[in-house]
Amino acid sequence: MLEISDLKVSYGGDEILAGIDLDLFRGDSIAIIGESGAGKTTLGLALMGLVDGRVSGRVLLDGVDIAALDDRERRKIRGKDMAMVFQNVEDALDPLMTVSDQIGEAIFVHQDRGDPRGVGDRVLRLLGSVGLEEVKGRSYPHQLSGGEKQRALIAMALANDPQVLILDEPTASLDAVTKAEITKLLLERMKGKVALVITHDLSAAARLTERMAVLYAGRIVEIGETCDLLENPRHPYTRGLIRSSPNMTTTKDLQGIPGRMVHGVCGCPFSERCTQRIDICDKVVPPLAEVGDRSIACHRGGIVPLLELSKIRTKFGKFVAVDGVDLTLYEGETIALVGESGSGKTTLAKTVIGLFSHQEGEIRLEGVPLARRDRGFYRKVQMIYQNPKESISHRMDVFDAVSEPLAVQKAGGSAERIATVKRVLEEVELSSDDDFLAKYPHQISGGEAQRVAIARALVLNPKLLIADEPTSALDASVQAKILRLLLNLQEKRGLAILFITHDIALARKVSDRMAVMLDGKIVEEGLTSVVTTSPVHPYTMRLLEVAPDLAPARVARGARETGPAGGGPWNISELLPLRAREL
Amino acid sequence: MEDLHKSTLESQEVGWDGGRVVAAAKAFFRRSAFLSNYLIAFLLILVLNFTLPRLMPGDPFQAIYGEEALLAMTPQLKAQLVERLALDQSMGQQFLAYILALAGGDLGHSYYYNQPVLSVILDFLPWTLLLTGSALVLSTLLGLFLGIESGFRRGRHLDKTLLASLMFLNGFPDFFMGIVLLLIFGVVWGLIPLSGALTPYSGLVGLPLAIDILHHLIAPLAALVLVRVTSAYLLTRNTMITTLKENFILAARAKGCSEGKIKYRHAGRNSLLPVVTATGLSIPQMITGALFVEIVFSYPGVGLLLYNSLLTRDYPLIQGILLMVTVVVLAANLLVDLLYSRLDPRVSHAR
Numbered sequence: 001m002l003e004i005s006d007l008k009v010s011y012g013g014d015e016i017l018a019g020i021d022l023d024l025f026r027g028d029s030i031a032i033i034g035e036s037g038a039g040k041t042t043l044g045l046a047l048m049g050l051v052d053g054r055v056s057g058r059v060l061l062d063g064v065d066i067a068a069l070d071d072r073e074r075r076k077i078r079g080k081d082m083a084m085v086f087q088n089v090e091d092a093l094d095p096l097m098t099v100s101d102q103i104g105e106a107i108f109v110h111q112d113r114g115d116p117r118g119v120g121d122r123v124l125r126l127l128g129s130v131g132l133e134e135v136k137g138r139s140y141p142h143q144l145s146g147g148e149k150q151r152a153l154i155a156m157a158l159a160n161d162p163q164v165l166i167l168d169e170p171t172a173s174l175d176a177v178t179k180a181e182i183t184k185l186l187l188e189r190m191k192g193k194v195a196l197v198i199t200h201d202l203s204a205a206a207r208l209t210e211r212m213a214v215l216y217a218g219r220i221v222e223i224g225e226t227c228d229l230l231e232n233p234r235h236p237y238t239r240g241l242i243r244s245s246p247n248m249t250t251t252k253d254l255q256g257i258p259g260r261m262v263h264g265v266c267g268c269p270f271s272e273r274c275t276q277r278i279d280i281c282d283k284v285v286p287p288l289a290e291v292g293d294r295s296i297a298c299h300r301g302g303i304v305p306l307l308e309l310s311k312i313r314t315k316f317g318k319f320v321a322v323d324g325v326d327l328t329l330y331e332g333e334t335i336a337l338v339g340e341s342g343s344g345k346t347t348l349a350k351t352v353i354g355l356f357s358h359q360e361g362e363i364r365l366e367g368v369p370l371a372r373r374d375r376g377f378y379r380k381v382q383m384i385y386q387n388p389k390e391s392i393s394h395r396m397d398v399f400d401a402v403s404e405p406l407a408v409q410k411a412g413g414s415a416e417r418i419a420t421v422k423r424v425l426e427e428v429e430l431s432s433d434d435d436f437l438a439k440y441p442h443q444i445s446g447g448e449a450q451r452v453a454i455a456r457a458l459v460l461n462p463k464l465l466i467a468d469e470p471t472s473a474l475d476a477s478v479q480a481k482i483l484r485l486l487l488n489l490q491e492k493r494g495l496a497i498l499f500i501t502h503d504i505a506l507a508r509k510v511s512d513r514m515a516v517m518l519d520g521k522i523v524e525e526g527l528t529s530v531v532t533t534s535p536v537h538p539y540t541m542r543l544l545e546v547a548p549d550l551a552p553a554r555v556a557r558g559a560r561e562t563g564p565a566g567g568g569p570w571n572i573s574e575l576l577p578l579r580a581r582e583l
Numbered sequence: 584m585e586d587l588h589k590s591t592l593e594s595q596e597v598g599w600d601g602g603r604v605v606a607a608a609k610a611f612f613r614r615s616a617f618l619s620n621y622l623i624a625f626l627l628i629l630v631l632n633f634t635l636p637r638l639m640p641g642d643p644f645q646a647i648y649g650e651e652a653l654l655a656m657t658p659q660l661k662a663q664l665v666e667r668l669a670l671d672q673s674m675g676q677q678f679l680a681y682i683l684a685l686a687g688g689d690l691g692h693s694y695y696y697n698q699p700v701l702s703v704i705l706d707f708l709p710w711t712l713l714l715t716g717s718a719l720v721l722s723t724l725l726g727l728f729l730g731i732e733s734g735f736r737r738g739r740h741l742d743k744t745l746l747a748s749l750m751f752l753n754g755f756p757d758f759f760m761g762i763v764l765l766l767i768f769g770v771v772w773g774l775i776p777l778s779g780a781l782t783p784y785s786g787l788v789g790l791p792l793a794i795d796i797l798h799h800l801i802a803p804l805a806a807l808v809l810v811r812v813t814s815a816y817l818l819t820r821n822t823m824i825t826t827l828k829e830n831f832i833l834a835a836r837a838k839g840c841s842e843g844k845i846k847y848r849h850a851g852r853n854s855l856l857p858v859v860t861a862t863g864l865s866i867p868q869m870i871t872g873a874l875f876v877e878i879v880f881s882y883p884g885v886g887l888l889l890y891n892s893l894l895t896r897d898y899p900l901i902q903g904i905l906l907m908v909t910v911v912v913l914a915a916n917l918l919v920d921l922l923y924s925r926l927d928p929r930v931s932h933a934r
Binding site: 090095110 | 829830831833834835836837838839840841844849852853926927928929
């Protein structure tokens with residue numbers, strides 16, 4: 001019903017929309033998300049025919065190209081077939097007119113012959129339909145609350161029962177409760193129309209729409225079903241957006257997207273900020289290509305799988321330590337491998353890095369089956385260990401330890417190596433002066449030693465970091481800093497991390513996905529938020545029950561009665577087997 | 584838990600009802616406070632008018648009537664006047680006498696016209712009211728219209744031309760504009776009468792009289808309007824430009840409103856408010872302007888009267904005129920304030 005093809009808008013020389021293609025049918029609801037400046041509002045205004053800039057492309061509404069119409073014809077469509085609710089409710093209503101008059105005006109301007117009584121009746125019904133009392137209609141905008149103004153604006157947009165409804169940040173600047181009410185109202189009123197919801201608020205988008213398009217620098221970079229797209233973003237930008245928006249679902253710490261948006265670059269607009277860019281990204285704009293039920297504009301087909309394990313089996317004699325593990329780790333992602341000691345986590349990690357060899361199965365790195373681990377492999381994959389002081393030779397000072405991988409890889413001359421080492425040490429927030437470079441492991445603290453180990457792992461700029469209990473030997477405060485450091489490095493470099501820990505509470509804060517290992521098998525795998533809130537496997541439940549928790553002290557004092565019924569980890573009998581293999 | 588919730592809801596309702604009473608009372612007080620501002624201002628003017636001649640050194644009698652009048656006065660008249668002004672009594676009683684006289688419409692006696700001051704002023708006031716009133720209304724309306732059109736077409740041809748020419752006109756003092764108009768249209772082309780407000784002893788009535796009055800009015804009116812229109816125009820144009828950037832203009836466009844509706848109903852109405860305020864503030868200047876213009880055109884208004892009374896040192900008349908003018912300015916401001924709350928619902932709500 002609404003067909004947008006190659007819609008471009010430019011102000012002066014700046015191209016704000018660089019070719020938008022969208023097909024929408026009656027009953028469709030689509031969210032347009034993206035950072036401010038991505039061109040979301042411009043898209044809405046361009047559809048309405050209200051942009052000042054130069055517009056090209058076609059907007060077919062029921063087969064008629066409305067972008068080509070003159071202003072008089074366009075005006076007849078505006079507010080009648082296509083209506084828009086504006087963001088910033090504070091000044092979107094004329095302060096000198098009553099709400100009813102303003103709603104009535106929207107009907108009146110589209111009537112050939114005036115029918116004041118008919119308009120009055122319709123306004124009353126509209127007020128009712130958005131949940132406003134009649135007295136509110138007689139009020140002036142300054143007498144209404146933000147939520148009421150938003151309702152009035154919605155009534156105004158619905159005045160002529162438009163086929164296309166454009167909502168620009170419909171719930172921004174409202175408090176949470178009002179937001180929920182408005183969301184409910186919108187969901188009802190959007191039925192049977194084409195609805196475009198322009199927002200940077202992912203949760204609002206998730207509630208309001210079925211499909212979602214991610215806009216970046218005037219281009220759509222990803223389109224898909226809303227739930228699917230939010231759960232499983234495929235474009236690096238989409239993932240960045242989700243990671244940086246606070247919500248009650250994500251458990252991982254917030255991470256931003258490095259850099260800032262630039263318009264009018266010649267290649268992929270996101271390439272400057274992308275951690276997985278390749279040469280072509282800077283030169284050619286990737287087309288929006290369909291992949292399954294998703295469309296992605298990325299030369300690499302979205303976020304690339306960095307490490308794929310299929311049916312890995314590692315045996316020690318007759319003992320099967322890792323028993324047919326399938327796991328995929330994507331670029332810039334953290335997978336937490338949790339489980340108790342002896343479940344095969346570390347064996348799996350060491351199998352990947354090549355310290356143990358697997359008997360069955362296949363490891364693929366960046367899509368290529370791993371035949372043997374040459375120097376190239378270790379440029380891409382590095383590991384840090386549980387005990388930092390032991391993992392650094394006590395005969396090596398900091399400089400020797402950190403520069404050793406460079407020496408192994410025969411990378412750079414000695415001056416270059418010193419520079420690299422210093423840069424990496426600064427990156428892990430350590431001092432890079434000569435005094436520190438000459439220190440030996442026993443002269444530095446545990447936290448510093450772990451940073452040195454991380455620096456050593458990062459000096460080759462790997463894509464994958466295997467971290468085996470990297471913080472279990474450290475104080476909680478040092479641990480927090482090290483974890484923050486790892487997350488920052490991930491944000492900046494797109495580092496993929498295979499995080500091995502027995503601490504599910506820790507894993508919850510650092511990982512995107514979680515794999516629970518038991519007896520060499522992965523018994524449960526999924527989004528961390530899902531695994532930690534609605535676990536399926538009894539062993540996962542058990543791990544969650546025994547996970548560190550600050551509430552039990554309160555529980556002991558009897559606060560449980562007012563807490564959520566049942567469910568809490570504390571009402572499971574302490575007699576239950578602690579070790580999972582007794583289950 | 585639920586009960587608690589309910590009870591808070593109920594008490595809120597009660598509180599809201601009580602709140603309405605309080606709000607109504609507050610509104611009443613605010614309204615009376617607003618009117619009392621004007622009352623206080625009026626009283627201050629009276630006090631000032633009363634005290635100024637009495638504060639001058641020497642005989643208050645001399646200050647009120649002037650030296651020449653005193654010399655020409657017979658002792659009987661002098662005694663009569665002393666009694667009337669209660670000058671032989673205490674200050675309080677003098678003030679009382681003054682107020683009582685004012686209440687009776689007694690502004691004193693003009694010895695030059697040999698008439699009560701009030702009746703002299705009332706002879707001249709209508710012409711001034713006609714001239715300044717129509718100049719005020721016309722310059723504001725014209726300024727609004729031109730400002731709205733100009734602001735709506737910002738940066739285009741019409742806007743630039745209007746801006747330049749009105750700024751040019753604004754540079755002249757109004758009496759100069761009057762002289763120019765009088766010379767060109769009156770002296771050179773003979774299109775307008777050279778003086779007066781109507782043709783004396785013509786015996787015209789009805790429409791011909793109205794046309795005659797208009798014929799006499801047009802040149803002084805034009806002089807005032809041409810100079811005064813610029814401030815209303817500039818203000819309207821500027822507000823228009825800011826108003827047009829507001830979100831509700833975009834929302835009106837999105838409704839499908841025509842350009843005309845957006846220009847006048849939405850942007851124009853919202854740009855009106857500051858202009859109304861400015862018009863109220865410009866009334867005193869308008870009256871001073873009218874004073875000079877009336878002299879140039881020998882237009883029989885209060886300005887001319889004031890000029891003549893200054894020449895003849897008719898002090899009671901001067902005082903009467905000044906009091907009258909201040910009262911008119913005050914009344915005009917009150918009118919603007921009342922109009923403002925009609926125009927902007929937010930103001931009446933705040934009040």
